[in-house]
Amino acid sequence: MRKESYIKLQAQRLTTGQINRRRFIMSALATGVTLPTAISLAGRAEAMTPKQGGVFRMAVGHGSTTDSIDPATAENDFSTHVVYSRGNNLTEVSKSGELVGELAESFEPGDTASTWVFNLRPGVEFHNGKSLTAEDVIATMNYHRGEDSKSAAKGLVSQISSMRADGANRVIFELQSANADFPFIVSDYHLIILPSEDGVVDALSGIGTGGYVVETYEPGVRANFNRNPNYWKEGAAHFDRYELLSILDATARQNAVMNGDVDFAGDIPPNTVALMSRVPTIDILKTTGTQHYTFPMRLNVEPFDNYDLRMALKYSIKRQELVDKILLGHGEAGNDVPVNASMPFFNPDLPSHEFNPELAAEHYAKSGHSGPIQLSAADAAFAGAVDAAQLIAASAKEAGIDIEVVREPSDGYWSNVWNKKGWCACYWSGRPTQDWMYSSAYTNDTEWNDTAWKGTESSARFNELVVQARAETDEAARRAQYYEAQSLLQNDGGAIVSMFASYLAAHSKALAHDEAVAANWANDGNKAQERWWFA
Template structure:
């Protein structure tokens, strides 16, 4: 619920705090209660079973392909990263002990000594270079390519890796937390993208894509006070009723994406705790701007005025969220443009834009499945109903849950999508809105936007960055190919046997994908 909003990046963070960081993990504190009181001292033991509303038989170990919360949680369960976004939104070191930069262009990351791989051996600076290099270059198909390609050079300097960027990027340490960028062992300068080997809290013993992943605790994990479970089972349970039934019957201990239609009833169940966090997660309807009629911005604007956002927040999110404004930057982001005019439901304005496009009416199909997000099909129906008054006929198409992300998303011209958001504006825009980005799911091109993206990334003056990111949000709002009707809280549930720190991260679901590492049994 919105009153429990946690900033992903604290508004008071300083430039110096970004340019120089240290991994004082033991000094991390947790403040603010989102659910019941946490146990004072974590206990070791037990096997955690998590029912996740994602997963597909087409998934694999290749870090460049990961695109949903199942593989993302699985990744953080077995891998380590250069840095970690803590529960309070601050940045702490993980494989990197510390980092610093004099100018935001040359970054030095000191690699922690003694971090062991599951297969043996320790993390070396050369592994870091190979792990990042996998996502770079002309032949790379990785979803991380847009934000690591600006790395001009990587070199080893003792126990450190020195990154030289094409231009300054004040947010570069945050980029290194991306779930696509695990640190993996290298051989002859290359990582093996088919390997399960990592340096994270748990080791893989079995993986059946789209079904289950089974892991056991890494006995040599370097972090004190983490990885409390003896084992972890991650289960794909796409159907929301089946997920909740699995928790009620004790077949799983934790689930994500509680069905909000039944959350009021569900939370009355004995031995069940509802956990809600608010951050950057948003639900969208993405239009392929290359395809008619979406290649006409007036049609896109008509569709934005044809949706009743508050109705979706009330009936789909049941109040666990807030209305969006057709751009992906949430109120918890540092440079959220709160002064932009709010696009509201207005059939007359929608009709005006249709006439500007030379149309009296328009007919489109909207693909949706609950694999996109809980209630996506119902949201498409509500959208269809509200748009009708504007002369827009939307025909909702219920797509299969299995294979939605491989067969529908970025394949069908109009589809429902969820985005977890990103900790920084540059990161979110680079992943999903930059020209040529693999996950630019509207295939949108805007010259001014792309110029600003590069300029803002290099600008170290906070107010100038704020102005540029504000303009970019407005460009997406008025010219982009995405309808962003709502920002959604992460609503999870767990058995009362589960305990967790008082503050739970809101940058991703399941405690920033790290519930398997941070939580424990009572």
């Protein structure tokens, strides 16, 4: 262990320029390693030293021609990459999963967690040369809070009762009630800070404080960026140019990275991982986080307003079969809550919604429904979504339930199917905290309540619990509140959370990155363009 620690220390000295390559090799030889090993160790250490330059080409399996450059409406990984390339948030989740300041140099609560103070970094400039001020933060948040706002983050910021600037670089938020997780909320990708003029932001300008400046933007097709020469963040955004491509077809995407047409391909289907891992020029990146695949049933569309029908469908699914056949083991079965053991206050004793054809048939008989039930799916939702829908239809048939799988076009899926049709396939990248996840997709005030779970006694109680837990500082009481919220959502809600899926990507071995890779989103937190470099 002492030898390994010594070599690691020498490697750090090499990468920081304290010693040269020859000195490192001599030091390694002194520990007893062979010359080839010492040379290899030197090469690995040097590869971990970030270098600037090159054109980074990335392909993702999401994107639609209905996308917009407006961060408020970003709804897939293509849009999230665009957002994170051009802008920054007040806070961010680091590569190691910790919440750290980004545009905010520091943040702290007031006397209670209903007041939060954010101190902005001095000297930060937008791409147009404007200096970042507290007024920009306030105008940005108001853009999402507005009465007519269609922002997906409206539910997240609705808890803000007022904001005020205390000088140019200090913002004070007053919340409707205490929220210990509020600093996490402002790291949401919709909430990048935009430049303001007279208290108004132009969300379509493409201007931000980020490491890359938008050159061209074609919704759902491609986006090209050039490095921001005045980027405030040191040791980040190493590429001279970044090219983002939307390639929805999985085979085309994997061929692109294998042929060298792109350097990085996200959303690799599990069934191709074994094959691609044998390609000598490619590495497979696998990270495990909170990503989950769902089949939301909208309660405002018949017959999904029927409690017994929802329960019948929940018990008619062979979840482990989905993990085995769709994820090929790269994940775990879901349990109809968007929470797993990686998140705080997860209830490990929540009853399992395992395949039970007898119970499913019993609930289905109580529902009084007859005839086929339509389930819309496209692989734009997630790789293998159509096949997953077919497996659900097959298992439901064993319970006497007829499911008709509707194959939808991939382009426009998120605008024309999701959040509109009664039952469809969907994916969620998940969130670091329960409050954030619930506020994004399950509370009454969010635009992305894709189950339209409103109007039931359980949903009303759930919304009360989310507010209460948000303000609760006693850990035991907060755990009890979240346990009850999980139970209500699992039992009465419209979400079928079928499986949690690992993030899978393939990239050229010419790329390098730190040992720590973020798991809060795909592709190193959707920030590979900022965190990676060419070795």
